[in-house]
Amino acid sequence: MTTFLVEAGNSFLKSAVLSGAELSPSIRFQAEQIAAMPVPADCQRMLFASVGNEAIAEALFSFAMSQGIECLEIKSEAKAFGVTSAYAEPQRLGVDRWLAMLAAFNEAKGACLVLDIGTAATADLIDNNGQHLGGWIAPGFQMMTDAVLSRTAKVIGLEPTEGELVFGASTGTGLYAGCRAMVTGFVTSAIATAKAQIGQDIPLFFTGGGIRHLPNSMGSLGRYRPDLVLEGLALYS
Ligand SMILES: Nc1ncnc2c1ncn2[C@@H]1O[C@H](COP(=O)(O)OP(=O)(O)OP(=O)(O)O)[C@@H](O)[C@H]1O
Ligand SMILES: CC(C)(CO)[C@@H](O)C(=O)NCCC(=O)O
Numbered sequence: 001m002t003t004f005l006v007e008a009g010n011s012f013l014k015s016a017v018l019s020g021a022e023l024s025p026s027i028r029f030q031a032e033q034i035a036a037m038p039v040p041a042d043c044q045r046m047l048f049a050s051v052g053n054e055a056i057a058e059a060l061f062s063f064a065m066s067q068g069i070e071c072l073e074i075k076s077e078a079k080a081f082g083v084t085s086a087y088a089e090p091q092r093l094g095v096d097r098w099l100a101m102l103a104a105f106n107e108a109k110g111a112c113l114v115l116d117i118g119t120a121a122t123a124d125l126i127d128n129n130g131q132h133l134g135g136w137i138a139p140g141f142q143m144m145t146d147a148v149l150s151r152t153a154k155v156i157g158l159e160p161t162e163g164e165l166v167f168g169a170s171t172g173t174g175l176y177a178g179c180r181a182m183v184t185g186f187v188t189s190a191i192a193t194a195k196a197q198i199g200q201d202i203p204l205f206f207t208g209g210g211i212r213h214l215p216n217s218m219g220s221l222g223r224y225r226p227d228l229v230l231e232g233l234a235l236y237s
C-alpha cells in the first residue's frame with residue numbers, strides 16, 4: 001500500500017510517500033505548487049493535515065480528485081494512538097501539534113516533550129499515560145526578527161551568527177543572537193517546566209526549521225526529527 005502524505009504548515013507544505021512502513025524523505029513546497037505534487041503512479045490514497053486556511057484544504061482535495069485518488073483529511077482528536085488531548089475542545093489544538101505528539105509518544109512509549117520551532121514555536125508535554133498536559137505557543141525565530149525590524153526605526157539588518165550564543169557587537173548580530181536567545185530560552189524553560197511537572201528528565205523531540213537556531217550544545221539533549229508531523233500522519237494510514 002502506497003500513501004501520499006501532505007502536511008500543510010503555516011508557511012510551507014511538506015509531502016512524503018509512505019510505502020508499507022517506510023517513509024520517504026520529505027519535500028517542501030509552496031501552496032502554488034500543489035497542482036505539481038509528485039504523487040507516485042502506484043499511489044492509492046492521500047492523507048493530509050493542515051493548520052492553514054480552508055482554501056489549502058480545498059486545493060488538496062481537488063488535487064486528489066484530479067489524480068483519481070482517495071483523500072482523507074486528518075484532524076485533531078480527543079484521543080488516538082494512546083494520546084489524550086488536554087483541550088476541552090480537542091479540534092482546536094493545532095493538528096501539527098497533535099500529530100507530532102502522536103509520533104513522539106508512539107516512540108517514547110512514555111512521558112515526553114515535543115518542541116516544534118517553526119513559523120510559531122510550540123511545546124507540548126505528555127505524561128507516562130499518554131495524557132497531554134498542555135503546551136505553549138510563541139513566535140518563531142523569523143516572526144521575532146520580523147517584528148523587531150518592522151516596529152523599530154533604527155534596528156536594520158540581520159547578520160547570522162552560528163555556534164554557541166554570544167553577544168553581538170553590531171545591530172544585525174545583536175538582533176540575530178537576541179532572537180536565537182529567545183528560542184533558546186523557550187526551549188530551556190519548557191524543559192525545566194516539563195521536568196518539574198513530571199518529576200524527572202524525559203525524552204525530548206525537536207522538530208521545525210528553527211531548531212537550527214539553538215546553540216550546538218543543546219542539540220544533544222534530544223532527538224532531532226525534522227519530519228515528526230509527517231511521522232504522526234503516517235500512523236493514520
Ligand atoms: N534555510 C534557512 N536558513 C536560516 N533559517 C531558516 C532556514 N529555513 C528555516 N529557517 C528558520 O526556521 C524557522 C522556521 O522554519 P520552517 O519554515 O522550517 O518551519 P516549519 O516547521 O516548516 O513551519 P510551519 O510548519 O509552521 O510552516 C524560520 O523562522 C526560519 O528562521
Ligand atoms: C500554533 C500553531 C500555529 C503552530 O503551527 C498551530 O498548531 C495552530 O494553528 N494551532 C491552533 C491553536 C492551538 O493549537 O491551540
Ligand SMILES: [K+]
Ligand atoms: K492565526
